[in-house]
Amino acid sequence: MSMNIGVDLCDDYITVYCAEEKSMISVPAVICREKKEDVWYIGETAYRTALSGSGVLTDKLLSLLKKNGTSTISRKAYTAGQLIARLLSTVLSQILNGSPISDIENITIALRDADRQEMDGILEAAVMAGVEKDRIHMISHQEAFIHYVMAQDKELSYNMAGLFDLSGEDLSFCSLKVIRGGGKNSIAASGGELEEKFRTGILKNDSGSELADRIMTDAAKKYLGNGIYSSVFLTGKGFERTDWAKGFIEFVCKKRRVIYEAGLFAIGAAYFSAGQSADSAGYRIFCDTRTPAEVSLQVVINDRKSKLVMIPAGVPWYTADAFAEVLLKGQTKVDIDIEAPGRVSSKKSVSIPLEGFPARPDRCTRVSVRVRCEDGERLNVSIKDMGFGEIYPAEDVSVSKQIAL
C-alpha cells in the first residue's frame, strides 16, 4: 500500500505523520551509537543509552548540517547527513510498521528555515535513508501551515489565521491570509522567529510560568492586533499544557477559534504529499518557499510579441529552474522581466548585456537563457552562446547575473 508521509524536522524533535494511517510519531531529534557495537538508537532510548555511559549521543543535527560538521564516535567520523539519514530511516521504519521504504509514494519534509544549503543536505540524507529522489519534497513550516489550514473548515481562514509555535527555546509566529478575486485566489503567509522568547524549562515553576504567560500575552496583543483573525493555531511542546498561559489563552480566545495541534507541520507536510495541498485546491501560494514574482522574457513568435513565462509566481523556488533558447534580432542584450502579481507598479526589467559574445550577422546568434532561483529572494540568470548550427559554430562564451526577485 502506497503511503504519503509528512516530516517535521528541527534541532529538537522529529515528527512523522502518515496521511493514510493517520498515525504520528514524535521523538527528540537525537541519535546515539553504542561505543562498542554498531548499534544505534534515537529519541528517548538514545538519551538513556548515553546517560548509562554505553553510548555517544549527537543532538542538534540540523545545526551540525548547517556548519558542515561531523561527529566522531568510536574514532569514526560521521557527517551530519549520515546521522540524519539514520534518524530518518529509523523513524520511517517505525511509521511504516514493517512496510518497506519503497512503499512511500511521496515524502515531504518541513523545515523551520527555507535555506537552500539545508534543503540540499536534507534531500541527500533522505536519499541515503532509501527514499527515491523524485518522491522527496521540501517545504518550510510556513508552507506546511498553509496546507494544514486549507484542509480545515473554511471558516477558520475566512479572515486571517495565526500560528504560535513554542518549542524548546524558540517562539515563532506566522500569519496567513487568503486573497480572493483578481483572477486566481492566493494565500500569503509570513512570519518568523520572535524576539520575545523564553526557554520552556521555566514553565516548571510558578514565577517562570507567570513570566512566560506575560510574554505570550504581549506577543499575542502585538501580532494579532494587526488584523482580524478567525483562528489561532498553537503547536509545539510548549503548548502541550496551557495551564501556565491563562492570560494568553483568555486573550486569543476572544472572538477567535483556538486550536492546538501537536504535529501541525508534519500533518501539513503529509497533506502536501497526498496531493491535498492548497495548490491542488487551486490556490496560488506565497510564502518563504515559493517564488514571490513571475520571471518572463518578451519574445517574438511569427512576428507577434509574446510573454514567455519561465518561472511563474507562487511555485516552489527550490525546484524552480527553467531555460529557453532565443535568437537575437537587432540586439546584444537580454531583458528579464520580473513582476509580482497583483502589484502593477512592481514590474521591473533587468537588462543583461552580452559582453564578449562574438559579432555575427543579425539573427545568427542563438543563446540559451537559464534562470534558477537561489532562494526566495534571488534569481541566477546565465546566458550561453549556442552559435547558429554549423553555419556559425558556438563559442565558449557566457554571462551570468544575480537578480533580486
Added chain:
Amino acid sequence: MALLLCRQTASRPFYLSKLNINIWSEQELCYCIYNNPLLCMQSLPDEGLFSWINEELKMKKLSDRLMMMTRAGEGADAMLSEIIQECNYLDTQEKAAFIKKLSEFKDLSGYDMSYMEGRALFDSGNYNAAFECFSDAVRQLEADYRRSSKNDDAKLKDHNEIKADLYCDMAAVKMQMFDEKSAERLLELSKETFYNDRAVRMRYLIDKKGDLPEEELNKLDELVMKAKENARETKAYRDVEAIFELDTDSMLKEAGKIAAAWKKSFRKM
C-alpha cells in the same frame, strides 16, 4: 529589436547537399532558404525534408500541407514560401518580399536558372557542382540558340559573347580548384568563341602571358599586389600568422585545426 523564440531543435539534422551543411532547427532552414533561394528551389522540397520537419521539428501541420502540395503538383517556390511563412525567422515584410522574389524565379529561362545556380554554388564554395551548372548553362544556351527562329549575325554575336563569358566563369571555377591547365584551356576556348579582354586578363593573371598594352599589364600587376596586401589584412591570414607566435604544442594544435578546415572545404569542392 527582439528575441525570436527557438521552438524545437532536432536530435537528428537534415543534410542540405547543395550547401553541404547539416541543419538542426527551423531557423537554420529558413536562413538557408532565404540566403540561397535558387539552390533550395532546385533541391530542397522533397519528402525527406517533410518527414524531418514532422519528426524532428514537430511541425506536423506544415509537413502535412507540404505533402498535399506535392500531390497537387505545386511548384518548389510555393512550398518554400509555405516553409518561410511558418518558420519563426523573418518578419512579415521580409516574408512578402522574399515570396515575391521566389515567384520571379519561375519566369527565368533554363539558361538563366543554371547560370544563377552555378553562381550560387560558386559563392558557397561548392566548385564541382558550380562547374556542372555552368556546363549545363552552356548546353542550355546552345539549345536556346538552335530553337530560336531569328538566327542572324547580331544574334550569333550576342550568343558567342555570352558563351565566351561563361567559359571565363568556368575557368575561374577551375582556378579555385587549383586546376590551372583546365583553366588555361577554357580561357583559350573563350577567346576562340569570342575574343574578349576578360579572358586575356585572366590568362595573364595565371601565367603572366598575354598580348595586352603595357599600361594594362601594369594595372593588372597592381591589382595582384593590392589583392595580396588585402589578403594579409584578412582574419584568416592573421590567424595563421598568430599561430607562429605560439609555443610548439599550441602551434601544432592550432595548425591541425586550420588544416582540418582546409580539408573540409576541399572536400566540399
